[in-house]
Amino acid sequence: MSDDAGQPFRVRFLGSGTPETSPGGGGGSGLAVRDVVVHYRDDDGTVATAVDGLSLDVTPGEVVALLGPSGSGKSTLLRAVAGLEPLSAGSITWDGADLVGVPVHRRGFGLMFQDGQLFPHRDVGGNVAFGLEMGGIDRAGRRTAVRELLELVGLEGFERREVSTLSGGERQRVALARSLAPRPRLLLLDEPLSALDRALRERLAGEVRAALVATGTTAIFVTHDHDEAFAVADRIAVMDRARLLQVAEPVELWHRPASRRVAEFLGYEAFVPVDDAPPGLVDVMAGRSGGPGPAVLALGPGSLLRDDALDGTLAGTVVSSGFRRGVVETVVDVDGVGEVTVVEPSGAFLSVASALPGPGDRLRLRPDPAAIAVVPA
Amino acid sequence: MQSAAVGGKRGARSAALRARRRTLRRGWGRGRGRWVGRGVVWGLAAGVPLVFLGVFFAYPVVSLVARGFVTDGGLDLSAFAEVFGRDRTWRVIGLTLAQATVGTAIAVVLGVPGAYLLYRTSFRGRGLVRAFVVVPFVLPTVVVGVAFRSVLAPHGPLGFLGWDGTFAAIVTALVFFNYAVVVRTVGGFWAHLDPRAEQAARALGAPPLRAFLAVTLPALTPAIASAAAIVFLFCATAFGVVLVLGGLRYGTVETEIWVQTTQMLDLRSAAVLSVVQLVVVAAVLAAAGRARTRRERALALGAPERVTAPRLALRGPDRRTGDRIAAAVTGVVVLGLLGMPLGTVLVRSLRTGSGWGFGNYANLATTGGPNTLNVTVWAAALTSLRTAVDATAIAVVIGGLVALVVSRRPRARNARRAVSLLDAVFMLPLGVSAVTVGFGFLISMHRPLGLDLDLRGSTVLIPIAQAVVATPLVVRTVLPVLRAIDSRLHEAAAVLGAGPARVLAHVDWPVAARSLGLAVGLAFAVSLGEFGATSFLARPDRPTLPVVIFRLIGRPGADNLGMAFAACVLLGTMTAAVMALAERLRSGAAGEF
Numbered sequence: 001m002s003d004d005a006g007q008p009f010r011v012r013f014l015g016s017g018t019p020e021t022s023p024g025g026g027g028g029s030g031l032a033v034r035d036v037v038v039h040y041r042d043d044d045g046t047v048a049t050a051v052d053g054l055s056l057d058v059t060p061g062e063v064v065a066l067l068g069p070s071g072s073g074k075s076t077l078l079r080a081v082a083g084l085e086p087l088s089a090g091s092i093t094w095d096g097a098d099l100v101g102v103p104v105h106r107r108g109f110g111l112m113f114q115d116g117q118l119f120p121h122r123d124v125g126g127n128v129a130f131g132l133e134m135g136g137i138d139r140a141g142r143r144t145a146v147r148e149l150l151e152l153v154g155l156e157g158f159e160r161r162e163v164s165t166l167s168g169g170e171r172q173r174v175a176l177a178r179s180l181a182p183r184p185r186l187l188l189l190d191e192p193l194s195a196l197d198r199a200l201r202e203r204l205a206g207e208v209r210a211a212l213v214a215t216g217t218t219a220i221f222v223t224h225d226h227d228e229a230f231a232v233a234d235r236i237a238v239m240d241r242a243r244l245l246q247v248a249e250p251v252e253l254w255h256r257p258a259s260r261r262v263a264e265f266l267g268y269e270a271f272v273p274v275d276d277a278p279p280g281l282v283d284v285m286a287g288r289s290g291g292p293g294p295a296v297l298a299l300g301p302g303s304l305l306r307d308d309a310l311d312g313t314l315a316g317t318v319v320s321s322g323f324r325r326g327v328v329e330t331v332v333d334v335d336g337v338g339e340v341t342v343v344e345p346s347g348a349f350l351s352v353a354s355a356l357p358g359p360g361d362r363l364r365l366r367p368d369p370a371a372i373a374v375v376p377a
Numbered sequence: 378m379q380s381a382a383v384g385g386k387r388g389a390r391s392a393a394l395r396a397r398r399r400t401l402r403r404g405w406g407r408g409r410g411r412w413v414g415r416g417v418v419w420g421l422a423a424g425v426p427l428v429f430l431g432v433f434f435a436y437p438v439v440s441l442v443a444r445g446f447v448t449d450g451g452l453d454l455s456a457f458a459e460v461f462g463r464d465r466t467w468r469v470i471g472l473t474l475a476q477a478t479v480g481t482a483i484a485v486v487l488g489v490p491g492a493y494l495l496y497r498t499s500f501r502g503r504g505l506v507r508a509f510v511v512v513p514f515v516l517p518t519v520v521v522g523v524a525f526r527s528v529l530a531p532h533g534p535l536g537f538l539g540w541d542g543t544f545a546a547i548v549t550a551l552v553f554f555n556y557a558v559v560v561r562t563v564g565g566f567w568a569h570l571d572p573r574a575e576q577a578a579r580a581l582g583a584p585p586l587r588a589f590l591a592v593t594l595p596a597l598t599p600a601i602a603s604a605a606a607i608v609f610l611f612c613a614t615a616f617g618v619v620l621v622l623g624g625l626r627y628g629t630v631e632t633e634i635w636v637q638t639t640q641m642l643d644l645r646s647a648a649v650l651s652v653v654q655l656v657v658v659a660a661v662l663a664a665a666g667r668a669r670t671r672r673e674r675a676l677a678l679g680a681p682e683r684v685t686a687p688r689l690a691l692r693g694p695d696r697r698t699g700d701r702i703a704a705a706v707t708g709v710v711v712l713g714l715l716g717m718p719l720g721t722v723l724v725r726s727l728r729t730g731s732g733w734g735f736g737n738y739a740n741l742a743t744t745g746g747p748n749t750l751n752v753t754v755w756a757a758a759l760t761s762l763r764t765a766v767d768a769t770a771i772a773v774v775i776g777g778l779v780a781l782v783v784s785r786r787p788r789a790r791n792a793r794r795a796v797s798l799l800d801a802v803f804m805l806p807l808g809v810s811a812v813t814v815g816f817g818f819l820i821s822m823h824r825p826l827g828l829d830l831d832l833r834g835s836t837v838l839i840p841i842a843q844a845v846v847a848t849p850l851v852v853r854t855v856l857p858v859l860r861a862i863d864s865r866l867h868e869a870a871a872v873l874g875a876g877p878a879r880v881l882a883h884v885d886w887p888v889a890a891r892s893l894g895l896a897v898g899l900a901f902a903v904s905l906g907e908f909g910a911t912s913f914l915a916r917p918d919r920p921t922l923p924v925v926i927f928r929l930i931g932r933p934g935a936d937n938l939g940m941a942f943a944a945c946v947l948l949g950t951m952t953a954a955v956m957a958l959a960e961r962l963r964s965g966a967a968g969e970f
Contacts (some may be wrong), residue, residue, distance in 0.1 A: 041788075084872075105873075105875050106876075108874075110872055119869075119883075120888070131869065131874050135874055178873070181873075225581055
């Protein structure tokens, strides 16, 4: 892939390329963010540090999710990579070439906004073709590419539609097609699904992943929703308060959070120092220490299973319980541990005999060692 | 740099080229070269209008004002004491503020129901009423004056009121003239206001009036304040209307400047009054600017995608009291206040000395009675059109550039300040006396800026003076549209490979172009009807239509008056036609006028 930031990116069409030869699949080293600091100046003149000494690598062809609570600086980092925010310190390189001073339109990066930001004066086809026009592709080439891209995002035949007639989901699909059209060497997605409703969000997350993989696009996907991050990314970078806390593959991240903060953000509920843990918990976790130094056991939904038989080694008092999409979630105040959510298939409660546990009921529980994380204290 | 080893797929030559380019870039220090280049371009875009404004606005105005304060080469401010020592001065200032305040208040009270009716409900013929309401605003001030005279004159339809030549007549005419400003400014904002806030208040148990007062009215306040400030400005600097209606008893600072300069040849008093007016105008503009910022901010917050206006409900079980009040008020205003003067002019234009007919229109091809005009009215109309074309071209170019520069939101704080200063500076011509501009031209263009060149006899001065007056309207029409473009739209285009110039061409231009149509129409209408400055600059052998009309009504003879009415109809028709054309090009976005 080109390391020349001064050149407009090459444009190739979806039909004629395979992932192996696509922009992301080249031999370069991809994106390197080093010790980047970005200050954010408010209208009232106060300066805040939105990104504080952050380093991150994205290898070609990889999809990295940038996950963090709102206000953690992830969008600012994304805008800095795109060239929309100036760096106060540090460097951003692509395949080793420094991008500082390279204007936005010459970086060859794509950016997709939370609300699409479609051009209101252009129809769907005109929006998707915009980047191709800028890249100097002729009319026939643009038409072919637009058709293929709209097909890819499931909007065949939408070329002449006005963007104001589209639903939220359709708009984001058009925005995705538009940002994929010029074959960006890196696609930056800024909470692209956050404005959509839940069911659509879940479906589109899978479709975005499929489109990125099908086109071999290298991408950074900013989101505050872990389900989305886990569904889309090859690796997840967790960001909080302007700093990067951990970068790991989804499974690794879920089971080995690097710190209590990461674990809390992922949804772990109870934290027990290994030394203070009840015996029923310590026994099953034997041999799984979190490395040198004191460790903490992190328990979340699914870490404890209901086990009314005698071998349930832990016990707790029900705080509340509720029904949720095929499962019953019961919050239990487990003796010596704290409040943990116990998840069971709701089918078990169909028979009249087994009613939902009510507040104050005592339950016996059994730990699932595979679903308990060991976190450095 | 580690990148030298990368990119082996390409030739060594291109690698060397790239390395050099990179070194070059770094030579500027973190991409500074690009910023310098863009700075030059934006500097030019801001510089051209500034030079124009400097030469053709600030310089004449300052020359005129300076003439009042400089005696024998020394600064002499005694004129202030002298002018403020006169009762007449205080009476004029008091009258100006009084009629502007009363006129503004009435325009707002009548305009808000109109804004509701025309922008928040739907009914058959709404488009027609909306278009009709604008006609007075773009009508030449002289025509408005003549129209009101014809209604209020002793033998006119409302002659029994005895308002001819009174304060009430002036205020009524000012309301007539500015009603559209309130309706359009408030209506344009109201149309985009999320109705769900008021619905929430209703659901919480507030009766309609309470909900309106507690939720909608506060939300509308920035728009109302902004409209009121503009109307106040127009009222306080009104010239043609006051001159025609007020006679010698009632005047404004603006007409007093005219009287002092042309009748009494007292430049010192005129200069003092110009300064007084400038202070008032600057204060009102500052208030308007603050209201405008709040309005733009208020709109930016959660504007819904589309607000559909419910049908007007006057009868039946679903009738709304608010709708009935709005419809009644607006009906009276449209038929009485707006319709009657316009209708009277039309009727009077058809009445000749020998009964009804088109005799007055036939007379447009003559120069009127003896010693009245030097050219035919048709020739004057042609001069008006030609002048307006030139003035519009100048105003749209200058105003477009200003709007473009002011719509930018630069990152550096100083640049942001410079941008808002430029915004304010270009509002000044809106309020500075056109008489001052016109008279300033006369005395400063004798040897402009020390050049050996007499521009006073030149015909280029009139379009330039009219362009100075029209430019702020162009800015205020185009700017809100440009500002409404989400900055992320620019970013989206840049990320897709569009450089700054192409972002302008592909994002800003297509959106702004439609509002430019309205700007062209407004500028054209304003320069067609411009009277204050033109009255000084028009040469006797090349008068414009408003100058001819003023001359006609000033001469005795029923034929001359009849011709004046016919000429008013001609001028009004030309203006309305231009505005109707421009209105078709208008986008849905909310401009200010």
